[in-house]
Amino acid sequence: MEKEILHSDEELMLRVQKGDMQAFEVLYDRYNKRLFHFILRFVRERNLAEDILQEAFLRIFKKRKSYRKTAHFSTYLFTIGRNLCLDALKTWEKRHIFYDQENYVKKAMDLSKQPPEKLEDTEMSEIVQREIxxxxxxxxxxxxxxxxxxxxxxxxxxxxxxxxxxxxxxxxxxxxxxxxxxxxx
The missing domain is CATH 1.10.10.10 (Winged helix-like DNA-binding domain superfamily/Winged helix DNA-binding domain)
Structure with a gap:
């Protein structure tokens, strides 16, 4: 598996087209955290972000035969992730109007249990995220x-x-x- 890491993303994706599951695992390992953090910051809901992440990689795999090396693999992957976020937000926000209030109360309760120095970091991070x-x-x-x-x-x-x-x-x-x-x- 160590040799696999030396291949470019595009080469790995071409191997995925031929059914190489190890190549797909390498791509997943390279990008799942970066894509997850992007999705989570975009949708701001962990469960939804996890679902979108899985759907993005599932689409990559399902559409592997139609992949063309016209751009970086990361561009291809993040485009899929972005589009899934936009679609999910349209439907998710309509269904979860009251969820934010409930989630806010739960978050406030969790924060009250943290030590003061960690609370300041968490509060600052939340302020930055809210302003973003x-x-x-x-x-x-x-x-x-x-x-x-x-x-x-x-x-x-x-x-x-x-x-x-x-x-x-x-x-x-x-x-x-x-x-x-x-x-x-």
Missing amino acids: HTLPRDLREILLLNKYSELSYEEIARIVESTPAAVKQKAYRAMVSLRRKLKKL
Whole structure:
């Protein structure tokens, strides 16, 4: 398995097309955490994020025969993840109007049990996450893909169907807006 890690993502995906399950496992191991964190920050609900993560990799596997090496594998994967997030949010938000209130109370109870120094870190992280989610969706999405998923502007441009220059500008605007919001607190 050690040799497998030396292959590029695209080479591994071409091997997956031929039915190589070890190659698929290597891709899963390389990307499941990064994609999960992106999805979780996007949808802000762990169970939903886990479902979307599984669905993304399931789609990769089901559609392996139609994969074409036209872009980085990570671009292909994060595009699928992004689209699944957008679809899930449309239906999930309609069904869970009252869930947020219940979840908020549960989170508050859990936080009250933590030591003060950890509570400050957790509170700051939650404040930053809350402020990120007040950004317009296009800015928030680019910020999450760039800063948290560590994708390049070129990869993000392919995912959101834009130009690298426009993505770079939106990433800058997102950071400026976030800094402004956090300074007000």
